[in-house]
Amino acid sequence: MTLxxxxIETIYLILLVVSGVLTxxxxxxxxVLEGIGEATGFLHPVLILAFITFFSAGGYxxxxxxxxxxxxxxxxxAIIAAILDVLLNIFVLVPMSSAEQSLSYTEKSLEGRMGKAIIxxxxxxxxxxxxxxxSGMISKPAASYENTEIAGGSEVLVIEVRDGVLYVIPYKPSFT
Incomplete structure (x- = not known):
């Protein structure tokens, strides 16, 4: 068949190469294009490129x-490409989008956590x-929230974080 x-083999091959380069x-x-995927919902650019790639490879x-x-x-x-696209979305893209973005932390996320006074x-x-x-150990400068001395080696509870300084109190477990 010609088009x-x-x-038609040449058209499939051109589509395959173009979709591979675009991927x-x-x-x-x-x-840069991440906003397009957010705005269109299920029409994520990765899914469109994957469909074209699966379709052209299968056709060729x-x-x-x-x-x-x-x-x-x-x-x-087209049917095979649609099935593979749905499987790609369900088993790869959706779990990746709900996965933890990074191992970094914010200072606000340190509030309420327990630590150990090393100095x-x-x-x-x-x-x-x-x-x-x-992601490892986080070491931060600390001051006493209640203006009391806290001995090194004792467990502390972070109450507040201001200007990069942890304000802590001695941790007293209530169930001992």
Missing amino acids: FGMS ILYLLFGD ILEKVTSLNSILIIVIS TIPQNGFGEVVIESY
């Missing part, structure tokens, strides 16, 4: 390997507290 003066460009410059392979009618090959390729916190001065995190 636009070219064989690579999207990987490199995808942050079926044209080369089988002797089916070209119209039937287009229908079969004694004097009554009206600063010491140092270390807090265990998923």
Whole structure:
């Protein structure tokens, strides 16, 4: 079958190469186009490019390997591409979008966490507290929230964070 003066295999191959190049460009410059995916909901650019890639690859392979009618090959390729696109969305894109964005933390997220004073916190001065995190240990300057001395090695509870300084109180477990 010919379309636009070219064989259908050539059109499938051109679509495959163009969608592959666009996919690579999207990987490199995808942050610029990220708003398009948010605005359109299910029509994410990755899904559109994946559909074109699956469709053209399936059509090219079926044209080369089988002797089916070209119209039937287009229908079969579209169905296969749609199924693979749905599977890609369900099993890859949706879990990735709901995954943790990074292992970083905000100072506000430190409030309410427990830590350990590694340097004694004097009554009206600063010491140092270390807090265990998923990404490692967080070490921050600390001051006593109640203006009392907190000995080094004791467990503390972060009450507030102001200007990069943790304001802590000694942690007293209520169920001991």
